[in-house]
Amino acid sequence: MTEQNGHSIGEIAAALGTAAEGNLDLRVMRASEPAAAGPDDLALAMDPKYAAGLSVGKARAALLWPGADWRGLGLEAAVFAPRGRLAMAGLSRMMDEGPGIAPGIHALTVIDPTAQIGEGAAIGPFVTIGAGAQIGPDARIGAHVSVGPGARIGASALILDGVRIGARVTIGDRFICQPGAVIGSDGFSFVTPEKSAVEQIRETLKEDHDKAEQSWVRIHSLGAVSIGDNVEIGANVCIDRGTIRDTEIGSGTKLDNLVHIGHNVRVGRDCLLCGQVGIAGSARIGNRVVLAGQCGVNDNIFVGDDVLAGGATKIFTNAPAGRVLLGYPAVRMETHIELQKALRRLPRTATRLAELERVVSRLSGET
Structure with missing residues (x-):
């Protein structure tokens, strides 16, 4: 929405697929909390507990709960939201002008001659795109992004400042990536010539182990990362490439800030992984799994479809489908x-x- 024109109450209601009453031609420029709203703002009061703020602010229109007495609240118009947060999703989409990435390719960008850039792409300054990389149509790429050789990114991607996308990473359509994320870094995979203390303790579950000195030998990452359609990646997320096969993120999955996905992990469709979640190597996460903030998942285990885990839950063993888990260890x-x-x-x-x-x-x- 542009600051100059705004949107009418009627336009907002039509876009949200919901009812509106009052002066449908009244135009608003911004969304606002009720108490801070000015006369050109749409106050967000989708629950009666927010109604008191309307008398403090100066809004003439508001997004309200169904059946609200908008006239009694002193408003000239109202849009009704049967499901408040869903209405917020539609409203915020209308009002989000997006990042200021100018159309075309900035003069300070370096693109390998063998890379393919889709029609309508907008690429900011100091971006580097490696040999054989493919950028889909209508992609928007912010400053200081690097895209490795052979990477493929689908249509209508939004990749914000400072993102690093490694070699051979494959990403679907309508991808959104917040600043500072790293997709396709090497996996954290090492081995010792003889069984390490960690291996011995995991096998015996006893504290006794050999104290011999050993050094770690690196296992290189030959795989990459495969990401489906409609995936969103938060700021400073790290997704490691696979050892042999790709690490996988299913379509529709959303990762919050500071999530870490280890090598060889498979995450299903429409999952929600909140801030500081860590998933260790070779774990498998089913579809529609929700892991709240600071959840941890052990390596080489399976978390079934529709599992919900509360904040700071630590999952050490396989979790059957549909379980609701809490605690350390998860129960x-x-x-x-x-x-x-x-x-x-x-x-x-x-x-x-x-x-x-x-x-x-x-x-x-x-x-």
Whole structure:
């Protein structure tokens, strides 16, 4: 939406596929929280708990919950949102002008002669595109992005400043990547000539292990990264290339800032991986999995379809489809809640136990 023209209430309602009442020709320039809204803003009050802010601000129109008395709230117009956050998605899409990447290819960009650039691409300054790389039509690439040799990026990509895309990485259509992400770095894969202490302990689950000195030998990454359509990558995400085959990210999956995907990992479709999630090498993540912030997934395990894991959950073993997990280590949500209740009762239980021991001791002395 341009600052000069804005959008009318009628246009907004039509775009959101929802009802509106009042002055449908009233134009708004921005979205705003109710208390901070000015006369040219659309106040966002999709729940009655936000209504009080409308009397503090100066909005003439608002996005409201169904059935709201917009006249009683002192408004000239209202758009109704049966599902508030879904309406926010549509509204924010309308009002997002996007990054200021000028059309065409900037003069300070370096593109290998063998690279292919799709029609309508906009490429900013100090971008480097390697030999044989392919950039799809209508791609927008910000400053200081590097695209490695043989990489392929689909149509309508938005790749923001400072992103690094490695050699032979394959990315589908409508890709969005926030600043500083690295896609296709080498996997963290090393081995020792003899069994290392880590291997010994994992096999025996005992602390005893050989103390012999050994050095680490690098296993090189020969694979790349394959990413489906409609994937979004947050700022400073790191996705390691596979050792032999590609690391894979399924279509529709969204990765938040600072997520790390290890080598050979397979992430399914429409997953949501929140900030600071770490997935160790060769783990397999099913479809529609949601991992909240700081979740960790062990290497070489499987997390089934539709698994939901709460914040800071650590998944060490296979997780069946549909499970809701919490805790360290991960257990069913109901089990975790019971464990936490029992943990909070421990001090009181210990005190009562000590009292019982004193009583028993005294009674034993009397007999």
